[in-house]
Amino acid sequence: MSETGIRYEKQGHVATLTLDRPERGNALSKAMVEPVREVWRDVMSDGEVRVLVITGSGDRHFCTGLDVREVAETGTTTAGDGLAREQIAWSPLAHGVWKPVVCALNGLVVGGGLHFVADADVIVAANHVEIMDTHTSVGMVGAVENVGLTHRMPLGSVLRMTLCGRNYRMSAQRAYDLGLVDELCDRATLLDTAYAVADSIAKNSPRAVMLSKQAIWSSLGRDHEGAAEHAWALARVQRHHPDFVEGARAFAEKREPVWTP
Numbered sequence: 391m392s393e394t395g396i397r398y399e400k401q402g403h404v405a406t407l408t409l410d411r412p413e414r415g416n417a418l419s420k421a422m423v424e425p426v427r428e429v430w431r432d433v434m435s436d437g438e439v440r441v442l443v444i445t446g447s448g449d450r451h452f453c454t455g456l457d458v459r460e461v462a463e464t465g466t467t468t469a470g471d472g473l474a475r476e477q478i479a480w481s482p483l484a485h486g487v488w489k490p491v492v493c494a495l496n497g498l499v500v501g502g503g504l505h506f507v508a509d510a511d512v513i514v515a516a517n518h519v520e521i522m523d524t525h526t527s528v529g530m531v532g533a534v535e536n537v538g539l540t541h542r543m544p545l546g547s548v549l550r551m552t553l554c555g556r557n558y559r560m561s562a563q564r565a566y567d568l569g570l571v572d573e574l575c576d577r578a579t580l581l582d583t584a585y586a587v588a589d590s591i592a593k594n595s596p597r598a599v600m601l602s603k604q605a606i607w608s609s610l611g612r613d614h615e616g617a618a619e620h621a622w623a624l625a626r627v628q629r630h631h632p633d634f635v636e637g638a639r640a641f642a643e644k645r646e647p648v649w650t651p
Contacts, residue, residue, distance in 0.1 A: 395422040397447075398429050403440040403592040404585060405433060408447055409503075415454030416446040418502050423479040430485040437651035440596045441588040442487070444506050445494040449577055452519070455501025458528055478534060480505035483607060488600040490591050494584035495519045495562070496577065501535075508538030511603060513570065514584045516577040519562040521570075527555030541610055543568040595633040595649050601625070 395418075397408040407429050409416040433442050446452035478484055480502060482491050493510035499521045507513060507521070525532035532552040539548045547568055551558060565571040575583045591599060601624045609617035628634055632650045640647035 393421075394425040395419055396425050396429070398425075398432070400436075400439060403438060404443060404588045405429075405436075405439045405441070406443045406445070408445055409453050410447045412446075412448040412451070414457060415451040415498070415500075416448075416503075417454045417457040417460075418480065419457045419460055426479045427485065430482060430487050433482075433487055433489055437596075439489065440592040440599070441490045441492060442482070443492045443494055443581075443584050443588050444510065445581065445584070446496050449497055451497040452495045452499045453503025453506065454498060455503045455524065456530075478505060481509050481534070482506075483509045488604045489596075490588075490599060490603060492584050492588050492591075494580050495521075495571070496580055498522070500524055501530075501532075504535040504539065507570070508535045508542065512572050512587050514573045514575065514580065514587065515562045515565065515571045516580045517562055517574055518577060519565075520559040521551070521562075521565055522556065522559045523551045524556045526553060527557075539570070543570045595637060595647070597631050597633050597650065598628055598637075601628055 395409070395411045397406075397410045399406045399408075407426070409418075409422075411417055411419070411422075429442075433439050490511045491509070493506055493513045495507070495513065495515035497516070497519060499507060499519065501522075501524050504521070504523060523532050523536065525536075536548060536552045539551075543565075547560075551560060562571060562574055566574050573583060573587075605621035605624045608620055612620065633647070636647050636649065
């Protein structure tokens with residue numbers, strides 16, 4: 391178990407954030423808040439990083455949410471008492487991370503661990519994974535991450551998970567059928583599958599990928615006209631980037647493009 395509760399590694403254009411508290415179900419602690427925020431900052435500032443993969447340590451748990459024993463001892467949570475969403479360390483979107491995030495679910499996902507799932511761009515899960523939300527079972531409100539899930543699967547399914555608490559577990563197959571999970575695989579091939587997705591993303595224009603992600607996520611909550619206009623504005627921005635011409639030239643010359651970092 392690492393001192394910070396996480397491991398952060400880079401290889402080529404892909405970085406990996408591993409939640410690393412297996413003895414506590416990879417639960418989220420106060421000691422992890424600043425290290426995770428530093429990861430978001432590094433991902434966005436390092437021009438070599440194009441995609442981030444998030445997973446958990448071991449085979450049993452991806453993340454069991456907030457460390458409830460820590461809450462019992464201190465009476466406070468990792469998010470503090472403020473209202474700003476940015477106080478929630480676990481959300482890449484809340485921290486302006488427009489580089490793609492691939493979530494590799496290696497085990498049980500609970501409560502606050504759903505922040506990573508709700509805000510990921512692509513979700514890959516091992517067949518044995520189960521997903522549940524225990525907020526109401528421990529006297530807490532299923533809030534930001536639960537709302538985020540309503541953009542990924544039917545409202546009734548989110549409500550059932552939220553309101554039933556620890557009394558309902560959604561299987562990986564059910565999550566896949568509902569569209570929450572994008573790909574199912576065996577545990578042995580989970581990371582290979584996730585990295586294959588990440589590598590395929592990393593081959594494309596980093597700038598175009600980020601703006602495309604921003605256009606799609608930013609459309610949520612807007613009317614169609616407003617969402618389309620914002621997306622078109624981002625597309626116009628890309629026209630002035632070197633990758634816009636390089637992509638066309640590489641296609642015409644039948645070669646691999648050389649993207650601007």
